[in-house]
Each structure stands twice: as structure tokens, then as C-alpha cells.
Amino acid sequence: MIQPPSRTKFYLDKRHGKLMGVCSGIADYTGLDVTLVRIMFVSAVVMSGGSVLPIYFIAGFIADDKPRELALEDQRDEEHQRFWQGVRQSPARTARDIRSRMRNIDRRLADIESYVTTENRSLAREIEQLR
Template sequence: MTQPPSRTRFYLDKRNGKVMGVCAGIADYTGLDVTLVRIMFVSAVLMSGFSVLPLYFVAGFMADDQPRELALEDKEEQRFWQGVRASPTRTARDIRGRLRDIDRRLADIESYVTTENRSLAREIEDLR
């Protein structure tokens, strides 16, 4: 039995990549722009005297390809998962805050509907 693909794991992004998809995968994983990652990689290669280049190929051969079901078309969902990878604690705190806000709004609606509201009762009766 195989495990489902994880959104918090590094994958090669060959759909958006140029050579092996390593820079595109790093960009997807970190949330940085892929052009910026490529510029940083080329700079690192030139500054290291090409000693970083073998690491690129090792990563390209060792890392798994991004599964099709994880290819995100929705930019908001992509930003969400990049935020989860960058700071899971902050993401969990944000989600808790959103759920508290939804819970408060539902409580306000419930309070409005369940209290004695003659105009609302009259409107409901008119609909029948």
C-alpha cells in the first residue's frame, strides 16, 4: 500500500522546469519566484567555481517528480500550501482564527433567528 503524495514534501516540477525541474521545484516548495531561484542558482554556480553543479544533478536524479494530483492551478491554494511549508504553526493559527470568526458569525445568525423577532416571523409567514 503506497502513501498518498504529501503537499509538504519537495518534488521536481518538470512541468514548469527548464532542466530537470529542480529550480522550479525549489521555487514551488519555498514560494519564491522561479526566475529568482534560477538567478540565485546560476550565481551560486559561478561563485562556487561550478562545485554546486553536481548537487543540482544529484537532486534531479534523487527527488521524485511532482504527482499530477498536486499540480495546483489555483494561485490561492498554491500560496496556502507554500505558507504551510514555510510556517505550519502560523498557518494553523490563521486557520483557527478564521474558524473562530465563522463560529462567531454563525452564533450571531443563530441568535438573530432564535430570538423573538416579530418582523422575521411575519416575513416567514408571508412566504408560506
Template sequence: MSTQPPSRTKFYLDKRGGKFMGVCSGIADYTGLDITLVRIMFVSAVFMSGGSVLPLYFIAGFIADDKPSELVLEDNEHQQFWQGVRQSPRRSARDIRSRMRDIDRRLADIESYVTTENRSLAHEIEQLR
């Protein structure tokens, strides 16, 4: 039985960055928000709800999967990219398309320069012979 690779856009518990069960850290990783901000919002929600959100925290901690080790990103640039993908997939796709168009344009310029005849260079080479 083959298993599917882990998804970078799925919610996972992040026990490496978490304090207790990794729920707030997982939420921060999933949404792209700062972990401290998520913790402050959670503590505020606990006080404002009279503690009724605590069962949801524990349910999420028991039901959600742990973040797979192959998704742990040490590079901050990769982390920011994947958080951006989760926040706005359309914007991320648009940015990637824009980068690819720019690379394609630059490659076309290089190809054009290499494949066209450079008469002044050819003339100088002929004079050297």
C-alpha cells in the same frame, strides 16, 4: 500493499515549470520563492563556488521524486496557500483558526437571530390576521 498519498509539504521536482530537470522549479515550489529568483541564486552559486554546486544539482535531479499529477494546482490561490504552509506552518494554522473563529461567530449570530423571538415581527403578523 497500500501506498500513502503524496505529501504537499515534501520536496518534488517540478518538471512542468522547470527548464532542466526541474530542480530549481521544485525548490521554488517548495520554498514559495519566485522561480526566477531561485534560478538567479543558483547561477550565482555556480559562479561563486567555481561550479562545485553542480554535482548537488544533478544528485537532487536524480534522487528527488517527480511532482505527482494530483498535486499540480492550476489555481493560483491554492498554490499560494500551500507555499505559505511550507514557509510557515504555524502562521497558516493561526490564519485558518482565525477564519474558523470568524465563521463560527457569524454562524452563532445567525442562529441567535433565527432562534430568538422577534416580538415586533410577531406583533405585525398578529395584526395582519
């Protein structure tokens, strides 16, 4: 049985990459700008005397390419892409945000339910007029 691609896994982004897609994959994974990631990588290479380069190539050979279906989804819906980047960066914060949104929706639904179920003569009149 084939498993669907994971949204929380690191993938190479060869479509937007320059060499092997490692920097663009890191940018996609973290939500940082790809140019900033490339500048940080070049700075790391210069400061380390080139000892970071093997890590780059190892990551390029080991990591999987970004599945086509994920790339197509990300192109269509930028908000969806930002959500999953947030999940990867801080799952706990994302869960808190979702719980907060659900509490807000629940409160609003309770207000609507209360308004509809209480005896509201003007609402009853309006409904009767619509019939």
C-alpha cells in the same frame, strides 16, 4: 497500499524546468518566482566556484518527480497552490490563520443563531407572510 502524494514534500517540477526541474521545484515548494530561484542558483555557482553543481545534480537524481495529480490540481486552483506553499513555509502561521478564520466563522454563526432564536416579531411576521 499506495499512499497519496504529499503536499508538503519537495518534488522536481520537470514540466516547468529547464534542465532537471530542480530550480522550478524549489520555486514551487517555496512560492518564489522561478526566475529568481534560477538567478540565485547561478549566483551561488559563480560565488562557490562551481562546488554547488554536484548538489544540484544529486537533488535532480534523488528527488521524485511531481505527481501528475498534484500538477493538475495546481493548474486548476491557484489559491489552493498558494495555501500549500504557505503550509510548507510556515505551518505554525498557517494553523494560526486557520484558527482565526474558524473563530470568525464561529462568531458569525453565533450572531446568526442569536438573531434567529431570539423573539423577533418582525422576522416572525416575515416568515408567516412567506407561508
